[in-house]
Amino acid sequence: MKLGTLKSNSKDGELVVISRDLKWIARASHITPNLLAALESWNKISPELYALSDALNKDLVKDKLPYDETKFHSALPRTWLFADGSAFIHHIRLVRKARKAEVPETLLTVPLMYQAESGSFHDPISDLPQIDFSHGTDFEAEVGVIVDHVEMGISAEEAINKIRLVVLINDISLRGLIPQELAQGFGFFQSKPVKALTPVALTPDELGPAWKEGRVHLPLEVNWNGKLFGQANAGQMHFHFGQLIAHAARTRNLAAGSLIGSGTVSNENPNVGSSCIVEKRTIEQIETGKVETEYMKPGDTIEISMKNGAGESLFGRIFQKVKQV
Amino acid sequence: MKLGTLKSNSKDGELVVISRDLKWIARASHITPNLLAALESWNKISPELYALSDALNKDLVKDKLPYDETKFHSALPRTWLFADGSAFIHHIRLVRKARKAEVPETLLTVPLMYQAESGSFHDPISDLPQIDFSHGTDFEAEVGVIVDHVEMGISAEEAINKIRLVVLINDISLRGLIPQELAQGFGFFQSKPVKALTPVALTPDELGPAWKEGRVHLPLEVNWNGKLFGQANAGQMHFHFGQLIAHAARTRNLAAGSLIGSGTVSNENPNVGSSCIVEKRTIEQIETGKVETEYMKPGDTIEISMKNGAGESLFGRIFQKVKQV
Numbered sequence: 346m347k348l349g350t351l352k353s354n355s356k357d358g359e360l361v362v363i364s365r366d367l368k369w370i371a372r373a374s375h376i377t378p379n380l381l382a383a384l385e386s387w388n389k390i391s392p393e394l395y396a397l398s399d400a401l402n403k404d405l406v407k408d409k410l411p412y413d414e415t416k417f418h419s420a421l422p423r424t425w426l427f428a429d430g431s432a433f434i435h436h437i438r439l440v441r442k443a444r445k446a447e448v449p450e451t452l453l454t455v456p457l458m459y460q461a462e463s464g465s466f467h468d469p470i471s472d473l474p475q476i477d478f479s480h481g482t483d484f485e486a487e488v489g490v491i492v493d494h495v496e497m498g499i500s501a502e503e504a505i506n507k508i509r510l511v512v513l514i515n516d517i518s519l520r521g522l523i524p525q526e527l528a529q530g531f532g533f534f535q536s537k538p539v540k541a542l543t544p545v546a547l548t549p550d551e552l553g554p555a556w557k558e559g560r561v562h563l564p565l566e567v568n569w570n571g572k573l574f575g576q577a578n579a580g581q582m583h584f585h586f587g588q589l590i591a592h593a594a595r596t597r598n599l600a601a602g603s604l605i606g607s608g609t610v611s612n613e614n615p616n617v618g619s620s621c622i623v624e625k626r627t628i629e630q631i632e633t634g635k636v637e638t639e640y641m642k643p644g645d646t647i648e649i650s651m652k653n654g655a656g657e658s659l660f661g662r663i664f665q666k667v668k669q670v
Numbered sequence: 671m672k673l674g675t676l677k678s679n680s681k682d683g684e685l686v687v688i689s690r691d692l693k694w695i696a697r698a699s700h701i702t703p704n705l706l707a708a709l710e711s712w713n714k715i716s717p718e719l720y721a722l723s724d725a726l727n728k729d730l731v732k733d734k735l736p737y738d739e740t741k742f743h744s745a746l747p748r749t750w751l752f753a754d755g756s757a758f759i760h761h762i763r764l765v766r767k768a769r770k771a772e773v774p775e776t777l778l779t780v781p782l783m784y785q786a787e788s789g790s791f792h793d794p795i796s797d798l799p800q801i802d803f804s805h806g807t808d809f810e811a812e813v814g815v816i817v818d819h820v821e822m823g824i825s826a827e828e829a830i831n832k833i834r835l836v837v838l839i840n841d842i843s844l845r846g847l848i849p850q851e852l853a854q855g856f857g858f859f860q861s862k863p864v865k866a867l868t869p870v871a872l873t874p875d876e877l878g879p880a881w882k883e884g885r886v887h888l889p890l891e892v893n894w895n896g897k898l899f900g901q902a903n904a905g906q907m908h909f910h911f912g913q914l915i916a917h918a919a920r921t922r923n924l925a926a927g928s929l930i931g932s933g934t935v936s937n938e939n940p941n942v943g944s945s946c947i948v949e950k951r952t953i954e955q956i957e958t959g960k961v962e963t964e965y966m967k968p969g970d971t972i973e974i975s976m977k978n979g980a981g982e983s984l985f986g987r988i989f990q991k992v993k994q995v
Contacts (some may be wrong), residue, residue, distance in 0.1 A: 385681075423750060423925070425789030428859070449854040459856040460785040464925035476823055497995075498801055519921060529774040531784040532857020534753070538921040588787075596801070596844060596863040600748070600789035624730070625811030670822075 346398040346548045347389075348373075348510065349661075350380055350418040356465070357381055358418040362398045363545055367661055369409045371401045380421050380546070384602040387493050387509055410518040414661055417601040419466035420512050420546035421491060425492045425600040427463035427540070429487075429516060431608035435618045436624060439611070441557075443627040444524055456592045459514065459532050461616040463604060467541035469661065472668040473517065473647070481520030482641040482667060485609040486567045486620040486649045488579045489514045490586045491546060495599035504590035505559045510546040513565065513649050514606055515663045517541075520623055520640060530660045542604075543649070543660035555653065559585030563659075565610045567620050569641075574625075577620035579651070643669045671716075671723040671873045673698075673835065674986075675705055675743040682706055682791070683756050686732040687723045688870055692986055694734045696726045700992075702869035705746050705871070709927040712834055718827060739986055743792035744867035745837050745948040746816060750925040752788035753918040754812075754841060755781045757907040761949060766937070768952040769849055781909045781917045784790070784857050786841065788929060792866035794986065797993040798842065798972070806845030807966040807992060810934040811892045811945035811974045813904045814839045815911045816871060820924035829915035830884045838974050839931055840988045842866075845948055867929075868974070868985035880978065884910030884932065888984075890935045893973040894944050894966075899950075900943035902935045904976070968994045 347365060350358035351372075357379035361370040376393045377383045383390045400406050431437055434452060441448050449457070462553045467473070475482050491510040501508070522536035549556040555563045564581030566573070584592075589605050610620045619625045641647070650662040672690060675683035676697075682704035686695040702708045703716045708715045725731050757761055759777060766773050774782070792798070800807050816835040824832070847861035872882040880888045886904030891898070909917075914930050935945045944950045951961045966972070975987040 365804070383932070425750070427788070431856075446855065451850065451854065455850070455854065457854055457856045458859050461857060462785070462922055464749070464928065465923065474822070480921070497799070499773060500989065522921070525776065527855055529776065529780065529782055530771065530852055530857070531756075531782045532855070534783050534785060534918070535921045539923075592860070596805070596847070596860045598788055598864075603789065 346395055347545050347551060348380060348394065349420050349544050350422055351416055352418055355379065356420045356423060362394060362401055363412060364432065366402050367658055369401060369554050370412050371397055371406045371409050373397055378665055381424060381602045384491065384493065384509060403433055407568055414544055417544035418468055419542035420466045420544060421464050421466070421542060421602065421604065424463045424602045424604055426603040427606065428458055429461045429606035429608060430458045430584065430589040430592070430602065432456060432584040433608055433611040434583045435613050436609045436611035439624050439627045443623060443630065445567050453583065458589070458592055461537050462539050465539065467665065468538050469541050469544045469663045471541060471665055473665040474668055474670040476670055478551040478642070478663065478669070479521050483518045483520050483628050484517040484573065484641070484647040485518050486565050486566070487514045487516055487609055488561050488607045489542070492590060492599055492603050492605060492659065494601040495590060495594045495603070497594055497596060497598050499591055499594050501587040501591040504594070505587035507590060508549060508586060511552065511561060512546045513543040513651060513660050513663060515541045515647065515649055515665060516606060518621070541663050541665060543663055545660040547659060551659070559587040563651055563653065564617070564619060565660065566650050566652065567618070570646055573618065575620045577612040577617045579607065579610045581612050582607055603666050616653060641667045671720055671872050672876060673705060673719065674745050674869050675747055676741055677743055678706065678722045679826070687719060687726055688737060689726050690761065692737050692870065692983055694726060695737050696722055696731045696734050698722055706749060706927045709816065709818065709834060712926065718851040726747055739869055740795050742869035743793055743870060745812060745871035746791070746867060746927065746929065748790050749788045749927045749929055751928040752786040752931065753783055753928065754786045754931035754933060755782060755783045755914040755917070757909040757914060758933055758936035759908045760938050761934045761936035764949050764952045768948060768955065774977065782916055783914070783917055786862050787864050790864065791866050792990065794866050794869045794988045796866060796990055798990040799993055799995040800912050801985050801995055803967065803994070804846050808845050808947045809966070809972045810830045810841040810843050811842055811887050811890050811900065812839045812884060812934055813932045814831065814867070814929050817915060817924055817926070817930060818918045819926040820915060820928070822921060822923050824916055824918055824919050829919070830912035832915060833874060833911060836874055836877065836886060837871045837975060838868040838985050838988060840866045840972065840990060841931060843946070866988050866990060868988055870985040872984060876984070884912040888976055888978065889942070891975050891977065892943070895971055898943065900945045902937040902942045902945055903934065904935045907932055937959065953965040966992045968992050
């Protein structure tokens with residue numbers, strides 16, 4: 346099942362079901378007003394949503410409407426928690442090298458995680474407002490899962506069963522602000538501004554065999570200014586999503602609708618490119634001693650999407666254009 | 671005006687107005703269902719709430735009900751952002767000394783801030799669930815302000831005008847988990863679990879002359895197991911709340927209802943005690959070379975409150991009892 350959120354008068358938007366081929370939508374607000382409400386009563390609400398989804402995919406919904414990406418919010422416009430992990434070890438090793446920082450001793454055993462902005466995501470098709478370009482605006486393409494209510498102390502294995510939806514995320518990072526923030530010792534805050542999610546959130550069953558062991562085994566496609574920049578496989582997470590959820594829930598319950606992020610997707614294979622600029626810069630530094638690639642400039646565009654094995658778009662796309670404000 | 675939230679079928683509870691003397695309440699859900707909704711339309715909603723508050727204080731509300739602290743949620747049961755600062759420099763110096771860490775170079779010019787759990791606060795009168803006492807359960811008594819929508823890039827002076835409500839907070843900290851988390855470089859996550867707020871949130875005008883230069887100039891009373899543990903003056907913030915809000919909003923808008931915390935209240939005067947256990951332990955270490963005070967144990971209680979100059983309770987109280995789960 347594919348779900349999304351139309352822009353409306355409400356900050357939570359209006360829930361819609363989206364056809365598998367991303368051509369049609371069916372309003373679902375008669376079932377429940379928005380996706381956050383659906384997640385808070387998932388066991389009760391989801392059978393009706395699945396029924397509507399089946400009907401839409403069989404072309405049995407009379408008042409279906411065409412899918413228009415410009416009318417969508419992020420699949421979940423806002424939520425109570427975004428716990429963003431960093432599950433691709435190759436990325437951690439590279440960026441720490443770039444800022445001459447040590448990797449943590451527990452690199453392979455304890456996930457890195459920070460709590461990120463989730464009170465109002467950008468729309469997937471939107472301007473990306475930047476106030477100061479010395480901040481070093483970078484994209485970070487990643488995968489996220491949206492969970493049901495999760496009890497404190499859950500195991501990693503049980504946690505996989507709490508995953509209700511999968512999305513893609515652009516976790517914008519302001520590279521120029523990171524060194525000072527991390528030197529203060531409290532982690533990221535200003536350096537991690539507002540994110541965008543794809544218009545489409547899908548239930549894991551939509552991924553077929555690509556959903557395996559708590560990971561999405563498909564390439565994540567990143568286009569910067571219309572040119573392919575990265576297509577790293579999202580399946581190469583060192584920690585799977587069950588482990589990330591269990592880490593987040595070790596000392597707290599997670600509210601239904603909480604978003605858990607994979608961190609920037611990154612593979613050791615250099616031929617697949619990168620999912621963020623800083624990684625490319627680091628590789629340039631290592632290989633040639635000279636950084637050539639600059640961070641994003643006003644007018645730059647970033648597109649993030651993912652195709653299934655048949656080449657069909659799964660999540661629609663994030664497409665943002667940097668704008669000086 | 672004093673506002674609070676009764677427990678109800680909704681996770682956001684039911685909005686009530688509370689009399690200045692904390693003896694009576696008047697239901698306000700006919701005006702707007704809950705406090706988060708009130709904050710999202712403050713200019714429109716607050717005049718009606720002020721009128722109800724005036725009527726209640728003049729004993730003109732017929733269907734008023736007695737104030738019963740056990741029926742209250744945290745004044746704001748959940749919200750989109752809790753950006754917790756650390757504005758009492760004395761506390762930072764002490765705790766960094768305790769964990770043999772350097773203070774940041776920007777200690778006096780850039781606030782420390784992390785994003786904390788805000789998806790579901792504990793009730794003010796509640797058990798404090800702990801799963802593992804090797805975690806070193808500590809309280810942290812602090813002051814918080816709840817803001818209207820704040821635009822990215824706001825100045826510290828303008829930001830003071832965005833403060834709608836003031837509360838007290840118990841920012842529980844798991845001291846045993848902090849060193850490893852900070853060593854990983856991403857800041858706090860597991861070491862900072864669910865917080866509680868006072869039952870009462872008040873508009874700054876209720877503080878009279880004690881609200882000055884973006885600070886609350888009153889002692890914060892902390893009782894641990896029924897014994898006075900601290901009464902540090904909350905007015906001795908190095909950064910005022912306008913500066914903390916501006917720091918939080920440097921690269922993002924803040925949603926209406928966002929909570930900004932002062933960090934543990936702490937004074938240099940040793941006679942006023944402390945607002946968290948770790949500070950007392952650090953002082954013991956420095957003065958005697960030996961730490962005597964242990965962290966909280968099952969059955970321990972922590973009470974946090976504040977009185978005005980006339981000795982009247984302003985916010986009601988947080989009263990939590992540690993329970994092993």
